[in-house]
Amino acid sequence: MRILITAPYNQKGQDILSGKFGEVIYKPWKDNGRAFNETELNKLIDETRADALITEHDNVTANVINLHPHLQFIGVCRGTPSNVDLEAAKAKGIQVFYTPARNAQAVAELFIANVISLMRNTIPGWQWLTGKNWEEGAHTSYLQFKGNELAGKTIGMVGFGAVGQRIADMVRNFPCHIKFYDPYIESSNPDYHKTSLEDVFESSDIVSIHLPVNDQTIGMIDKKLISMMKPEAIFVNTARASVVKRDDLLNAIENNKIRGAVLDVFDFEPPDQKDYQLINHPHVLATPHTAGATHEVEDHHVEILNERILNWALSNENNTKKKIA
Numbered sequence: 001m002r003i004l005i006t007a008p009y010n011q012k013g014q015d016i017l018s019g020k021f022g023e024v025i026y027k028p029w030k031d032n033g034r035a036f037n038e039t040e041l042n043k044l045i046d047e048t049r050a051d052a053l054i055t056e057h058d059n060v061t062a063n064v065i066n067l068h069p070h071l072q073f074i075g076v077c078r079g080t081p082s083n084v085d086l087e088a089a090k091a092k093g094i095q096v097f098y099t100p101a102r103n104a105q106a107v108a109e110l111f112i113a114n115v116i117s118l119m120r121n122t123i124p125g126w127q128w129l130t131g132k133n134w135e136e137g138a139h140t141s142y143l144q145f146k147g148n149e150l151a152g153k154t155i156g157m158v159g160f161g162a163v164g165q166r167i168a169d170m171v172r173n174f175p176c177h178i179k180f181y182d183p184y185i186e187s188s189n190p191d192y193h194k195t196s197l198e199d200v201f202e203s204s205d206i207v208s209i210h211l212p213v214n215d216q217t218i219g220m221i222d223k224k225l226i227s228m229m230k231p232e233a234i235f236v237n238t239a240r241a242s243v244v245k246r247d248d249l250l251n252a253i254e255n256n257k258i259r260g261a262v263l264d265v266f267d268f269e270p271p272d273q274k275d276y277q278l279i280n281h282p283h284v285l286a287t288p289h290t291a292g293a294t295h296e297v298e299d300h301h302v303e304i305l306n307e308r309i310l311n312w313a314l315s316n317e318n319n320t321k322k323k324i325a
């Protein structure tokens, strides 16, 4: 089998696949400067005579799939394979693998870093210091940056999948109390309390959003819910901006109804003027959609995907053996 890989894929991962299947052709989209579009991908699959594809962000449309129904699998190095037409793949009987949780650790670490940073006023303190505001004689003026500890706080998650659970596992030893609202998940740990959406907003010191985008979740976090938050509570969104009504969040922050927000995602990326009203607010700590962006994520996705592909190959071999027997 010839496997075309356009995702970033480490040498060890490539070697395991070529050892098992024959040939790996490595053409990472990053060498192209951007993900391959439909036409480029069609050409690449044809030129390389690939029997399987491993991608990250390339647009694997119905057209790509219908023109290459012989593909044995499509591996997607993403938490959600949203760039692949899954219906078309299913119709052609092409197996699709993806890599849930590949960036859970990255998001969880950024959550902890930035929530603590906001609670401890790290950035305003640094700005004050670099602005040479610490004057002779005013020995206690730095105390304006006195903050709060994360230990003992209640963190309420909306959506308790890969990212929410990784955060919970990492902060439980601070210790923090964990609550979550997720109708589709049961608690993996008796210390993580499943509760209502309203209770998450009313009783948490930190409300953190980890929802996917779908018809149910778009605009789900609105004025009614945000108004239930404690005045000293922090709002965190590393998921998707479209699940939160931006005006309602901005209004709560500008009117000091909540303490502030940690934001990694925006209605427009790059941000528009209103996004910048949020980003530039002194009670907001914002990052440019980098919560899931670490170099290690590329190793994590190789490990997860290779395991899935090798298990699939093994189960195919076992089925063939059974048929022959």
Ligand SMILES: NC(=O)c1ccc[n+]([C@@H]2O[C@H](COP(=O)([O-])OP(=O)(O)OC[C@H]3O[C@@H](n4cnc5c(N)ncnc54)[C@H](O)[C@@H]3O)[C@@H](O)[C@H]2O)c1
Binding pocket: 079, 080, 100, 101, 103, 104, 107, 158, 159, 160, 161, 162, 163, 164, 181, 182, 183, 184, 185, 210, 211, 212, 213, 216, 217, 238, 239, 240, 264, 265, 289, 290, 291, 292, 293
């Ligand atoms: N900013 C970044 O760099 C970054 C990185 C990774 C993930 N994300 C985003 O974060 C979000 C969560 O990622 P994840 O990997 O944990 O996803 P996941 O699929 O593992 O978890 C999502 C959870 O939301 C729950 N859910 C679905 N609909 C719900 C609803 N109506 N109410 C309550 N819960 C609901 C699901 O049951 C699931 O447990 C996604 O939107 C993802 O795209 C962003």
Ligand SMILES: O=C(O)[C@H](O)COP(=O)(O)O
Binding pocket: 077, 078, 079, 080, 102, 103, 239, 289, 292, 293
């Ligand atoms: O925002 C995201 O969801 C991440 O940046 C990327 O997630 P992915 O693993 O689905 O590409």
